[in-house]
Amino acid sequence: MLQRATVALLVAGGATWATAASSARPAPDPDFSLTVSPARLVVGPEEIDAGHSFHVINRGRSPVEVRVGGTDLTTDESGGAALRRDAPRSAAGWLTVRPSRFRLAPGAERSVTVLIDPPARAESGGHQAALLFVVPTRDTEGDVLLNRAIGTPLYITVPGPADTSVRIAGLTTPRAFTTGGPVDFTVALDNLGTAHRDLSGPDRLRLRVNGEDVPFPDLVLPRGTSATATVRWADPPPACVCRATVSIAGTPGTSRASVMLLVLPLRPLAALSASAPILYVVVRRLRRRYRTRAGAPPGRAGGGGQDHGASRTNR
Incomplete structure (x- = not known):
């Protein structure tokens, strides 16, 4: 059956x-x-x-x-x-x-x-x-x-001798440039040792970025296997050139990988760029008015006050 x-x-x-x-x-x-x-x-x-x-x-x-x-x-x-x-x-x-x-x-x-x-x-x-x-x-x-x-x-x-070697084969993000969060990072792991690695709870793998530690989901990596894990950085700063790093210790030493991320607030920059021609025209007019007033004859520079005083003297 x-x-x-x-x-x-x-x-x-x-x-x-x-x-x-x-x-x-x-x-x-x-x-x-x-x-x-x-x-x-x-x-x-x-x-x-x-x-x-x-x-x-x-x-x-x-x-x-x-x-x-x-x-x-x-x-x-x-x-x-x-x-x-x-x-x-x-x-x-x-x-x-x-x-x-x-x-x-x-x-x-x-x-x-x-x-x-x-x-x-x-x-x-x-x-x-x-x-x-x-x-x-x-x-x-x-x-x-x-x-x-x-x-x-x-x-x-x-029980017996155990090799805890794990290699980080790479750390990637879908885009190296972003205008804001969230941003996903994916790490690729190879267990090269003879023991499984329990990457859960306090021993979870963590992404270090912009001074923050972002924990990956719990993962158990048996010996002789490869796996990927993805973590989401929910709240990156408005602007930064950030280096994201993942590291894991093993028998022969520490394996690590890094990736660069550029965060720029394009919307404010685009608004500023759009208003730049208007600001240029305003500044140019103000400068022209200042130069016109600064180059006027002394009698006119003081306004109508001196002419009014002279008429009173003649009377």
């Missing part, structure tokens, strides 16, 4: 959403609405042996049967997570889920524990997988079975 799955990858930074999303406004509860938290899990070397919990809530109006299991995970060009079979450095086979099946009534919630058990000779460094929460539907059309699912990425670092 042909099966079709609709999957929502809840990935911090560059997320792809494919299920019914909740709205900020109050709305009637849908028939199906399942939430899973956390939206992603980053597991360091010292945390592998611990159990990790996910919280599942049924916010819909119908009861659901949930099946949970691991699957392969990779990263697309924008840094978002994507499901792909036989993805490199997959940790899907290391995961044990308890419980792997359960039923949730409307409004009910439940915790799911995930245990990670790498093989004895697992390669040190970064590995990844996704935990898939699948709700099979009872509605079928012909030979099609529609499954609704939520995928939550897991990024796991196996």
Whole structure:
């Protein structure tokens, strides 16, 4: 039987959403609405042996049967997570889920524990997988079975020597000249090391421009992958020649890239240019009137006061 799955990858930074999303406004509860938290899990070397919990809530109006299991995970060009079979450095086979099946009534919630058990000779460094929460539907059309699912990425670092090298391949902006904001900047990243880089929270990548730090969205960059991230500088100054810089530290040192941006207020300048001919004519007339008065004979320069005094003397 042909099966079709609709999957929502809840990935911090560059997320792809494919299920019914909740709205900020109050709305009637849908028939199906399942939430899973956390939206992603980053597991360091010292945390592998611990159990990790996910919280599942049924916010819909119908009861659901949930099946949970691991699957392969990779990263697309924008840094978002994507499901792909036989993805490199997959940790899907290391995961044990308890419980792997359960039923949730409307409004009910439940915790799911995930245990990670790498093989004895697992390669040190970064590995990844996704935990898939699948709700099979009872509605079928012909030979099609529609499954609704939520995928939550897991990024796991196996103990051992780790290379955290990341190269900034470039920093670009759609235009090098602008009359005002906002302005977008895009950075291209290559993970050249053996560990994933968690660029989220306080460790987020930041754009340094005109004395400001503008944080990029949260991003996890697995080993051996490349990604781009875009940030918006919402409020540039009215005029500046600004250098925007991004830098990131790694094992061999710091990688950085810069781009120049020219901001000019063309509208005020255009208005000034349009009024320049009028100002020129006014100034020229004032100068001509001044020169005419300055070159008049002494008797006329004083006005009619001297003539009036002479007539009074003759009387």
